[in-house]
Amino acid sequence: MLKIAFDPTYILKLPSNHRFPMLKYELIPQQLVYEGIVSSENFFSANKIEEYWLRKAHDLDYIKKLNTLSLSKSEIRKTGFPLTKELIEREYVITQGTLDCVDYALKYGAAANIAGGTHHSFRDRGEGFCLFNDVATATLYAIEKHLMNSILIIDLDVHQGNGTASILGNVAEAYTFSMHGAKNYPFKKEESDLDIALLDGTNGKEYLKVLQEVLKKLEKQINPELIFYVSGVDILDTDKLGRLKVSREDCKKRDEMVYSFAQIKNAPIVTVMGGGYSEKIYDIVEGHINTFKSMVELI
Ligand SMILES: [Zn+2]
Structure with a gap:
């Protein structure tokens, strides 16, 4: 059974000017059920993550600063959020959601978090709407x-x-x-094991060609026991922050390529959402719903 982490309570606690970007987290589960892609039984709510696991990926000082809401003004500005107790609580829950997804993926082949992909969070600081790094923490947990x-x-x-x-x-x-995107935030990139930086305006055809080549290479090179997929839909041509020109159809093909890869490698896969900043909520929700469709069809 596909298990999907979802915390239905947090959205009501957010300040109203932060509701719109967070609305997708509420709409996606409803739409998934409405379209019959999954049923309400597929969803679960995680507890708060234990500090033991958080400390695998984060410095104790940083965790303490968040717990006591004592980040400096400039540290808060870098996170992009107003720092509130509710927000920190949510971060504890969504990070645990991704850890739970590891266990569920091992059991059922796939699991997903309707949140997560908080990949701009470092050991000692939060940036770009990310406070704790769920995938890094869940990797160290696994x-x-x-x-x-x-x-x-x-x-x-x-x-x-x-x-x-x-x-x-x-x-x-x-x-x-x-x-x-080569020119997208973060302007100072870190070094991954493999980085592919795409030029502004890269279209779906070019995008998929590059991805296919990489996955072919990885297929020979690596035998993962577990895959994490950060499936941000900010590659869409409608996105306000992304600089790429990928259509919704090609974004869906991207997802299909990743799930086919997991199938070929016979590896359990955990999907976390990442970003999506199209002008219209429809584009964002549809983009993420397509990811779930491919997941259900291919895993
Ligand atoms: Zn993003």
């Missing part, structure tokens, strides 16, 4: 808890997975692959 030796991170959000690359840089069991 290594320790499930004794894994080979974990592949496929980060196809339009922004580079800089925090993930930094946290997992010296972790031999993790292979980080990020394909992103």
Whole structure:
């Protein structure tokens, strides 16, 4: 059974000016059920992550600063969020959601988090709407808890997975692959195991060609026991922040390529959402719904 992490309570606690970008987290589960892609039984709510696991990826000082809401003004500005107790609580829950997804993916082949992909979070700081790095934490969890030796991170959000690359840089069991816009945030990129930086205006045909070549190469090179997929839909041509020109159809093909790859490698896959900043909520929701469609069809 496909297990999907979803926390239905947090959205009501957010300040109203932050509702729109967060609305997708509420709409996507409803739409998934409405379209019959999954049923309400597929959803689960995670508990708060234990500090033990958070500390695998984050410095204690940083965790303490968040817990006590004592980040400096400039540190808060870099996160992009107003720092509130509710927001920190949500971060604890969504990070645990991705850890739970590891266990579910091992059991059922695939699991997903309706949140997560907080890949701009570093060991000692949050940036770009990311406070804790869920994928880095869950990777270190899988290594320790499930004794894994080979974990592949496929980060196809339009922004580079800089925090993930930094946290997992010296972790031999993790292979980080990020394909992103060369000129997109973050302006100072970190070094992943494999980085593909795309030019502004890259269209779907070009995008899919490059991705296929990379996946073919990875197919021979690596035998992952687990895959994380950061499935940001900010590669869409409608996105306000992305600089690429990928249509919704080609974005769906991207997802299909990733799930086919997981199938070929017979590896469990955890999908986390990443970003999406199209003007119309419809484009964002439809983009993410397509990811779930491919997941259900191919896994
Ligand atoms: Zn992004």
